[in-house]
Amino acid sequence: xxxxREKQNRQEQAGSGWVDPKTAREAQQRKQxxxxxxxxxxxxxxxxxxxxxxxxxxxNIIPKVATAATIDGENYxxxxxxxxxxxxxxxxxxxxxxxxxxxxxxxxxxxISESAVSMLTAMGFSAAEEGQTWYDxxxxxxxxxxxxxxxxxxxxxxxxxxxxDGVQVxxxxxxxxxxxxxxxxxxxxxxxxxxxxxxxxxxxSLYSTQLxxxxxYEAYAQAYLxxxxxxxxxxxxxxxxxxNSYDRVSYEYVSISxxxxxxxxxxxxxxxxxxxxxxxALAAAEETAxxxxxxxxxxxxxxxxxxxxxxxxxSQDRGTYSASSTVLEWLFDDARQAGxxxxxxxxxxxxxxxxxxxxxxxxxxxxxRHILIQPATGTIASGEEGYEEEQEQLNADAKATAEELxxxxxxxxxxxxxxxxLAMEHSTDGxxxxxxxxxxxxxxxxxxxxxxxxFDPARQPGDTGIVETQYGYHxxxxxxxxxxxxxxxxxxxxxxxxxxxxxxxxxxxxSIEQGDFGLSFVAA
Numbered sequence: 317x318x319x320x321r322e323k324q325n326r327q328e329q330a331g332s333g334w335v336d337p338k339t340a341r342e343a344q345q346r347k348q349x350x351x352x353x354x355x356x357x358x359x360x361x362x363x364x365x366x367x368x369x370x371x372x373x374x375x376n377i378i379p380k381v382a383t384a385a386t387i388d389g390e391n392y393x394x395x396x397x398x399x400x401x402x403x404x405x406x407x408x409x410x411x412x413x414x415x416x417x418x419x420x421x422x423x424x425x426x427x428i429s430e431s432a433v434s435m436l437t438a439m440g441f442s443a444a445e446e447g448q449t450w451y452d453x454x455x456x457x458x459x460x461x462x463x464x465x466x467x468x469x470x471x472x473x474x475x476x477x478x479x480x481d482g483v484q485v486x487x488x489x490x491x492x493x494x495x496x497x498x499x500x501x502x503x504x505x506x507x508x509x510x511x512x513x514x515x516x517x518x519x520x521s522l523y524s525t526q527l528x529x530x531x532x533y534e535a536y537a538q539a540y541l542x543x544x545x546x547x548x549x550x551x552x553x554x555x556x557x558x559x560n561s562y563d564r565v566s567y568e569y570v571s572i573s574x575x576x577x578x579x580x581x582x583x584x585x586x587x588x589x590x591x592x593x594x595x596x597a598l599a600a601a602e603e604t605a606x607x608x609x610x611x612x613x614x615x616x617x618x619x620x621x622x623x624x625x626x627x628x629x630x631s632q633d634r635g636t637y638s639a640s641s642t643v644l645e646w647l648f649d650d651a652r653q654a655g656x657x658x659x660x661x662x663x664x665x666x667x668x669x670x671x672x673x674x675x676x677x678x679x680x681x682x683x684x685r686h687i688l689i690q691p692a693t694g695t696i697a698s699g700e701e702g703y704e705e706e707q708e709q710l711n712a713d714a715k716a717t718a719e720e721l722x723x724x725x726x727x728x729x730x731x732x733x734x735x736x737x738l739a740m741e742h743s744t745d746g747x748x749x750x751x752x753x754x755x756x757x758x759x760x761x762x763x764x765x766x767x768x769x770x771f772d773p774a775r776q777p778g779d780t781g782i783v784e785t786q787y788g789y790h791x792x793x794x795x796x797x798x799x800x801x802x803x804x805x806x807x808x809x810x811x812x813x814x815x816x817x818x819x820x821x822x823x824x825x826x827s828i829e830q831g832d833f834g835l836s837f838v839a840a
Contacts, residue, residue: 384834387463388827394837395517399526400458401838402513408454411439423451455830455838463826464819465533471822472536482749483531485740490527494520515839540818544811551806555676562805564634565647566672568618570608570627574601575664598664605659605666613657618670627668634677634760643667648674677758677801682770684795685735685752688745689718690788718782718789725780725791732778735793744788752793758801766790 384394405423412419415432428436430446437443442457498508509523510516546554555562576589576597589597608621622629638644642662646652646669656671691710696703721738728734736751743752754762757770763785769775769792777796782789799807 378837382834382837383831384838385459385462385831386827386829387459387466390466392462394834395519395522396526397455397458397462397835398513398515398517398838399522400462401455402515402518404454404457404461408441411435417450423454424449426450428453455835459828459830460823463823463828465529467822467826468533468536469529472532477536477539479532479535480750482740482751483528483535486749487524487528487531490531491524494523517837537815537819541811541815544807544814546807546810548803550810551803554806554810555802559676560637560648561809562802563648563674563676564636565644565674566633567635567647567670568629568631568672569643569667569669570605570618570622570625570629572601572605572608572625572627572666572668573664574598574666594664601664601666602659602661605668608668609657609659612668612670618668643669647671679759679801680797681756681758681799681801681804682775682794682796683753683755683798684757684770685732685739685793686745686747686754686766686783687718687721687735687739687743687752687791688748688788689714689721689742689791690744715782715784715789718791722780722782722791732793732795735780738791753795756798756804756807758804763787770794 382394383391384397385392408415408417409419411417415435416429417423417432418426426449428444428446428448428450433444433446442453442460444453494508495505498505501508503511505520506516509518509520512518574597576594578589579587581587604625604627608616608618608625608627611621612618619629619631621627635644635647637648642660646658646660652671652674654671654673658669660667660669691707691714694703694706694710696706721742725735725738736753739748739752742748745752747754759767759771761767762770765783765785769781769783775794777794779792779794781792783792784790798804
């Protein structure tokens with residue numbers, strides 16, 4: 317398939333609201349397993365350190381003791397505020413070009429546009445105001461984050477909350493990774509952190525302290541989220557109020573592009589199509605779509621008709637609703653009946669659509685634990701002699717390790733608890749800190765082979781096995797069934813609302829005071 321055809325297919329699929337059901341959506345994408353953006357990029361991003369000139373600045377005595385912020389009576393130094401400020405800043409950097417943020421210029425001299433405000437909201441970042449400087453926005457984000465952590469940890473202490481073992485394991489893993497990265501760079505941990513944060517204020521001691529606070533807060537917040545449950549009456553009522561958000565549809569369609577192609581003149585310049593040419597191309601696409609529909613209604617096969625007429629065929633077993641999609645709007649219309657067909661226009665594309673069914677997913681979600689063993693990184697580059705042989709050996713070694721772990725578990729207590737302990741010790745997946753646990757998994761959440769093992773009709777609690785995916789080898793432990801799949805979506809909606817309200821409550825009455833002198837040492 318040519319690059320242009322591949323691009324066209326993607327555009328057509330996007331216009332229809334189509335989502336590839338085979339996209340790999342591993343454990344980190346499950347709400348119960350996702351980790352907060354609090355730790356994003358703290359080690360990986362390296363900045364150039366600008367050295368201070370004055371000796372007193374080089375010693376960092378003042379910024380280490382000067383109060384930059386006071387939250388509910390607790391003072392924070394410029395170094396501590398810088399830690400959270402840089403963390404919030406680094407979270408944004410991957411989206412800088414979309415947000416109109418110039419990372420090479422002072423953030424105090426750049427203001428947030430109206431479009432950036434909308435994008436920040438859509439991407440789940442904290443709310444911003446048009447005209448606000450990026451420095452103020454990032455600083456406010458950092459201070460709010462600090463207040464959340466401070467008050468969340470205080471509440472956890474009041475309740476006598478016991479932090480799970482995974483907190484300490486994740487802390488030790490993170491510090492080991494930091495030390496290994498510094499060693500590989502041939503510098504000290506303090507220098508590595510100075511490079512990463514763009515300031516020598518962030519020392520190993522400060523970093524480790526704030527890292528533990530973050531991890532403890534995340535564990536407490538996750539425990540609160542996990543505690544949110546809803547009775548069947550509430551779930552049913554929420555579903556009935558907005559069934560489009562939770563129902564699924566099965567359908568197939570053929571997309572026909574009606575976009576006129578540009579041409580090239582004798583000098584090699586691109587010549588855009590005229591209005592007449594564009595209208596003609598669109599009319600031709602409509603005629604082709606109508607011909608395909610007529611042939612399908614006469615007994616033809618839609619996929620074959622797509623191939624014969626230069627169209628793109630798509631089939632979806634469990635499509636989700638989108639108000640921005642012409643195709644999905646039609647599919648989710650209450651008047652739809654099995655076998656309904658139509659030719660729909662969206663932009664410069666025509667769709668021949670066949671509706672099969674609309675349904676609520678009644679099957680039960682599942683809980684499962686796993687231990688991921690990834691093949692080691694090879695020493696031979698792709699394409700070089702011996703590469704394939706080395707990869708085969710690395711895969712074989714990973715599989716052997718997975719088999720050994722399963723055997724070790726079977727030779728021991730062979731309980732769910734002992735499996736969780738092995739996962740926390742050996743898995744390379746982020747879920748290891750929860751003992752490899754995924755809860756309320758529904759069809760399509762995991763890659764195909766993982767998904768198929770979990771939803772095997774013969775699967776029973778306590779079943780084990782080894783599954784290969786593109787990520788490596790998974791030692792599997794089937795915990796059992798959970799609530800129906802449709803209820804997962806509804807409960808996630810309700811829990812998200814309640815969780816966000818809880819997070820906001822942590823800072824609703826917080827007193828946050830900024831210390832101008834201390835803040836002068838926080839990079840902008």
